[in-house]
Amino acid sequence: MTIPTIQDIKQAKERISTSIHQTPVITSTSINNELGCSLFFKCENFQKVGAFKFRGATNAIECLPPSLLKNGVATHSSGNHAAAMALAAQQRGVPAYIVMPSNAPLVKQLAVKAYGGQITWCEPSLTSREQTLAQIIEQTGASFIHPYNNFDVICGQGTAALELLEQIDIPDIVITPVGGGGLLSGTSIAVKSILPNCKVYGAEPLIANDAFLSLKTRILQPPFPTQTIADGLRTSLSELTFQIIKTNVDQILCASEQSIIKAMKLIWERLKIVVEPSSAVPLAAIMENKQLFVGKKIALILSGGNVDLENLPFKAAD
DSSP states (O other): OOOOOHHHHHHHHHHHTTTSOOOOEEOOHHHHHHHTSEEEEEEGGGSGGGBTHHHHHHHHHHHSOHHHHTTOEEEEOSSHHHHHHHHHHHHHTOOEEEEEETTSOHHHHHHHHHTTOEEEEEOSSHHHHHHHHHHHHHHHOOEEOOSSSOHHHHHHHHHHHHHHHHHSSOOSEEEEEOSSSHHHHHHHHHHHHHOTTSEEEEEEEGGGOHHHHHHHHTSOOOOOOOOOSOGGGOSOOOHHHHHHHHHHOOEEEEEOHHHHHHHHHHIIIIIOOOOOHHHHHHHHHHHHTGGGTTTOEEEEEEOBOOOOTTSOHHHHHO
């Protein structure tokens, strides 16, 4: 496996600069006071398609040679990567074939359709995703762009952290959500290359803690079924992302479903922005592990803002 370098991420940043949004960093004095630390929220929920995934999808498509790109691109995804691929392909004028599980959130299904993605449904399992995708690729000749086990995707995701480090003074800790590990991998390469003493943490739901277990045991854990409300984090690490995380990431923290809901509600109330449950997991992990963060300067990447407004988790909790 070829591991991306900081130069690869810098080249990706230049490559996609005219296609993406530079997203803002915001703060909340009240949240800082409540948790006893200084938090800087990188708002990738303001990115095109409402998620950081657009960075990786755009970079991967831009890196495809014309001979491959002409047949379009294909992927499997439950949501944000699917929408990102659909829009990135639309901007290049090529088709995007998206395999989505039948239980994908409605708001993300609608986004894929709105961006012109051609959806094929599958059962909500990795086996079904991969079998359905193989059939699509055989029929169309489209190029498969994996949601996270892809060199160019990881480079694209790493540009969020590269941008972040240009926007704030030196942080003590950078923390991101972790599902498949593309964002955390790219972030860890960017941060550790520029700031070797800065700690990089991942955060994931306690009931979907395969990344935590993988890092703890140093053995890649297999995927297992989970119904965490953080639907963007229901997947597991790949060989590539695990190798990067194992080398660069200091720790992975877990958060309960109740803490994720509380953190999401706090972000909505105090920051006045819309984030999805997956985005709230880093803040939830900080809330559950306050002693690790007291007096520190922490940068969090808010991964996305695509949420079903008719089915808010904190509404149900009330």
